Amino acid sequence: MNQIDDTTIWIIIVGMAFGSFGLRFVFLGFVGDRPMPAWLLRHLRYTAVAILPALIAPLVVWPAATNGEADIPRMSAAAVALVVGLITKNVLAAIGSGAITLYGLLYLLG
Structure with missing residues (x-):
């Protein structure tokens, strides 16, 4: 090594x-x-929105827990979190629903 x-x-x-x-x-x-220009402030508003997906996407697509193979619980949890986030516009609801889906499916599917 x-x-x-x-x-x-x-x-x-x-x-x-x-x-x-x-x-x-x-x-x-x-x-x-x-004072910053309006166009720069408008673009900076999207920084926080882009950080969470950038952190989560690699963990969903190439999860270390499965040696990089995609699996149903993680893909389902990501899909549920996305849908709940789009519908409710609530970050905590999206995170919570994704976590519940992930751990529920991991428990059910082993």
Whole structure:
């Protein structure tokens, strides 16, 4: 097994810290005291909506629990959460219904 030496790990950690700080500083340091254009604010509204699907999609399509094979409980839970979210426009209801569907089908199907 290849091991990465400590120097390389620390260079990556420090580089990511500077990159993360720089990205945040662009918005907070340079733009923080000025009003943002309406078109930018309109696009930033969709950031939070895009994060949850981006985090969940890999877990549904390539679940580690099944060694990357798609299965009925996870696909069904994703479909139920999507439908409940579209109908109710409630994030908590979508998450709750998806979780109940997932654990219910895992219990029923083994």
